[in-house]
Amino acid sequence: MSKLSFPDIPRVDAYDKVRGKPIFAADDTRPGLLHAALAISTIPKGYVVTLNTEAAGRVPGVRLVLTHEGMTAVKSSGFIMGGGYGFQSFQPMLSPTIAYRGQPIALVAADTLEAAVEATHLIEAEYMEEPFSVTLDAMGTEIVQQAETPLKNFIPEIIAGDPDKALAEASVTIEATINCPPQHQNPIELISTVAEWDGDKLTIHEGTQNAEAIRHGVALGLGLNPENVAVISPFAGGGFGQKNSLQMQTVLAAVAARETGRPVKLVVPRAGVFHDASFRPASRHHIRLGADKTGKMIAAIHEVDAQTSRHDLFPGEYTATSARLYGFSTFRGVERLVRTDVQTPGYMRAPFEHPACFAMESCVDELAYALNQDPVALRLANDTTTDTATGLPFSSRHVAECLRRGADRFGWANRSMAPRSMQSSDGTEIGWGVAIGAYPGIIVPAIAHLKVTDGGDVIISVGGHEMGQGIRTALATAISCKLGIPATTVTVVVGDTRSAPQHLTAGSWGTASAIPAAEDAGDAMLKALETIACGPRAGRSPAEILKASGRQSLEVEVRRKAPGQPDAIFDRLRAGLPSIGGPVFGSYVTFSYIAHFVEVQIEPSTRRIRVPRVVSVADCGRVMSPRTAASQLRGGVVWGIGAALREASEVDSRYGGFLNADLAEYLVPVNADIGSIEVEFIDKPDTTFNSAGAKGLGEVCMVGVAAAIANAVYHASGRRVRELPIRIEHLL
Numbered sequence: 076m077s078k079l080s081f082p083d084i085p086r087v088d089a090y091d092k093v094r095g096k097p098i099f100a101a102d103d104t105r106p107g108l109l110h111a112a113l114a115i116s117t118i119p120k121g122y123v124v125t126l127n128t129e130a131a132g133r134v135p136g137v138r139l140v141l142t143h144e145g146m147t148a149v150k151s152s153g154f155i156m157g158g159g160y161g162f163q164s165f166q167p168m169l170s171p172t173i174a175y176r177g178q179p180i181a182l183v184a185a186d187t188l189e190a191a192v193e194a195t196h197l198i199e200a201e202y203m204e205e206p207f208s209v210t211l212d213a214m215g216t217e218i219v220q221q222a223e224t225p226l227k228n229f230i231p232e233i234i235a236g237d238p239d240k241a242l243a244e245a246s247v248t249i250e251a252t253i254n255c256p257p258q259h260q261n262p263i264e265l266i267s268t269v270a271e272w273d274g275d276k277l278t279i280h281e282g283t284q285n286a287e288a289i290r291h292g293v294a295l296g297l298g299l300n301p302e303n304v305a306v307i308s309p310f311a312g313g314g315f316g317q318k319n320s321l322q323m324q325t326v327l328a329a330v331a332a333r334e335t336g337r338p339v340k341l342v343v344p345r346a347g348v349f350h351d352a353s354f355r356p357a358s359r360h361h362i363r364l365g366a367d368k369t370g371k372m373i374a375a376i377h378e379v380d381a382q383t384s385r386h387d388l389f390p391g392e393y394t395a396t397s398a399r400l401y402g403f404s405t406f407r408g409v410e411r412l413v414r415t416d417v418q419t420p421g422y423m424r425a426p427f428e429h430p431a432c433f434a435m436e437s438c439v440d441e442l443a444y445a446l447n448q449d450p451v452a453l454r455l456a457n458d459t460t461t462d463t464a465t466g467l468p469f470s471s472r473h474v475a476e477c478l479r480r481g482a483d484r485f486g487w488a489n490r491s492m493a494p495r496s497m498q499s500s501d502g503t504e505i506g507w508g509v510a511i512g513a514y515p516g517i518i519v520p521a522i523a524h525l526k527v528t529d530g531g532d533v534i535i536s537v538g539g540h541e542m543g544q545g546i547r548t549a550l551a552t553a554i555s556c557k558l559g560i561p562a563t564t565v566t567v568v569v570g571d572t573r574s575a576p577q578h579l580t581a582g583s584w585g586t587a588s589a590i591p592a593a594e595d596a597g598d599a600m601l602k603a604l605e606t607i608a609c610g611p612r613a614g615r616s617p618a619e620i621l622k623a624s625g626r627q628s629l630e631v632e633v634r635r636k637a638p639g640q641p642d643a644i645f646d647r648l649r650a651g652l653p654s655i656g657g658p659v660f661g662s663y664v665t666f667s668y669i670a671h672f673v674e675v676q677i678e679p680s681t682r683r684i685r686v687p688r689v690v691s692v693a694d695c696g697r698v699m700s701p702r703t704a705a706s707q708l709r710g711g712v713v714w715g716i717g718a719a720l721r722e723a724s725e726v727d728s729r730y731g732g733f734l735n736a737d738l739a740e741y742l743v744p745v746n747a748d749i750g751s752i753e754v755e756f757i758d759k760p761d762t763t764f765n766s767a768g769a770k771g772l773g774e775v776c777m778v779g780v781a782a783a784i785a786n787a788v789y790h791a792s793g794r795r796v797r798e799l800p801i802r803i804e805h806l807l
């Protein structure tokens with residue numbers, strides 16, 4: 076572990092979690108609660124001609140059968156990347172249209188979950204089917220170019236110099252096409268909503284990364300005043316980008332609760348998470364890389380085709396990160412979207428950075444072999460302080476130190492360069508691989524409210540969502556350090572639209588956005604306390620100062636935004652719209668970096684790949700919460716092992732939908748797949764980026780892991796695998 080710039084405080088929510096306190100929306104229970112279940116489409120595209128719900132309505136305990144015919148006053152809340160609030164613009168059950176297999180066609184609410192589920196099975200649908208396409212290369216897809224409106228507004232073009240000319244002049248070139256499959260994050264907490272009305276006021280309990288989008292989205296969809304909608308989400312049981320906007324079930328639950336006059340709980344089952352929530356789209360990467368004879372990378376061209384839905388353009392910014400890995404002399408990034416008949420894909424853990432860096436870092440490894448240069452030495456020689464894409468300096472960039480420390484700790488110097496040169500006596504092939512990763516530094520606006528009382532209460536309310544990453548602990552730590560009080564005495568209120576405006580928490584910006592705001596609130600509180608104490612605090616706690624001056628409580632509120640954001644950004648924040656600042660600021664560019672070193676072992680007869688050892692060193696600026704940061708990093712490495720060796724959502728072009736839509740068949744690493752994972756932090760504050768010096772951590776952790784594993788597989792076996800996941804059959 077590196078030096079600790081912050082105390083190593085245990086998770087403040089640890090006890091509630093391990094004791095199973097009902098802190099998640101699906102655990103919510105209340106008097107009169109009805110349980111809802113969904114009937115889903117069994118065709119991939121077309122429309123419903125007739126829906127027979129008679130038998131469903133006769134099941135004892137059924138209170139409501141809702142179809143599109145009962146949803147007349149409801150409209151779509153729009154697509155979050157198109158100015159709306161939903162994960163897609165298409166809200167199921169507003170019309171007979173079927174846009175993808177697995178889409179809801181009816182909802183049943185009943186006294187028990189069993190009755191609701193039974194009734195959904197009795198609903199009979201007749202459909203009119205239409206032709207559909209679900210893969211990048213299928214007939215009937217439509218390709219959208221980056222230069223077309225509105226895509227060009229979302230994916231900035233990256234062109235630096237003339238890479239075609241430089242490629243023609245290069246001494247060594249690499250060209251490869253690399254495929255990354257669709258994947259589904261599977262938070263253990265399913266997507267779930269409890270909706271309750273009190274007169275014209277609606278309360279939504281739901282685990283989310285974006286309480287404000289749910290509030291405004293439901294208001295828009297149902298024609299309500301947002302003032303009358305509250306969203307309460309103290310904890311989300313994992314999100315990983317899937318819960319970053321209004322989901323399709325929230326409006327359905329709200330309508331069912333209104334129609335029945337009862338609170339309604341709707342928990343979407345696991346198969347529904349595969350079909351009715353966003354996922355990582357399939358992507359294909361065509362890379363051309365050129366170096367001069369010394370190994371200087373003088374040209375890179377990265378072209379991407381990524382999947383989107385028929386109804387929305389999910390903008391993939393893949394090359395925005397691959398362009399920031401090295402000091403490429405020239406670079407061009409090109410991105411295209413391919414419309415397919417699926418729900419709109421979305422952000423899944425390092426959504427673009429993981430596939431983009433898998434592709435680029437696989438090619439950089441090939442380049443090292445083509446040049447006969449050590450893969451670490453080649454990477455160090457291509458380090459830079461200037462961003463190729465903009466010509467601006469990086470506010471901080473310690474990837475070289477990540478590589479050096481990682482190499483040291485891993486024992487990289489003992490590696491022999493040649494593929495298949497490190498076999499053990501029983502024929503096990505051993506491979507050592509390296510890769511780096513990057514992730515944009517982003518800040519979003521935050522309003523923090525801090526209250527202290529003479530009874531010793533300290534309450535910090537700020538935009539942020541706790542989804543297991545540890546933002547509560549980081550906030551409690553920051554306030555505790557500022558006010559000189561124990562972290563356990565700080566109450567952290569996040570994910571609650573009744574307290575402070577709740578910006579979407581995603582993109583690894585939670586800490587860099589909420590912590591500086593909380594620290595500012597702490598400073599403002601110290602000042603206010605000194606004012607009422609008429610002098611220095613002299614070691615007294617806030618409660619002691621309040622008591623001495625006869626006051627019951629004191630409150631302060633501060634606002635923070637990204638450098639260069641206008642004041643109007645706080646209106647967007649209050650309206651639940653994403654207001655993302657970075658990674659390019661006026662005079663600098665900010666990215667987090669990481670280096671991964673991996674050992675793989677390939678069993679001689681089964682060709683099974685094991686990963687006994689990983690060393691990862693991260694540059695995320697200042698480490699705010701050492702324990703949760705280390706946990707994030709280990710978790711990210713496990714994600715990377717999953718991406719490299721296990722995870723893929725299987726698609727059959729004959730059927731549509733996703734075939735392995737459960738946790739038995741969607742493979743993720745289990746404990747037996749995980750060996751030693753050593754993690755380390757550079758822990759150098761980036762105070763150009765923000766006053767706390769924290770960059771982002773969550774997502775960069777997994778970026779590059781899959782490439783390091785693929786590169787180790789090459790070193791072990793001599794096989795260069797250009798698609799994920801890497802399976803036994805690739806090595807036969």
Ligand code: MOS
Pocket residue numbers: 284314315316317319422423424425426580581582583
């Ligand atoms: Mo993250 S995939 O931006 O929650």
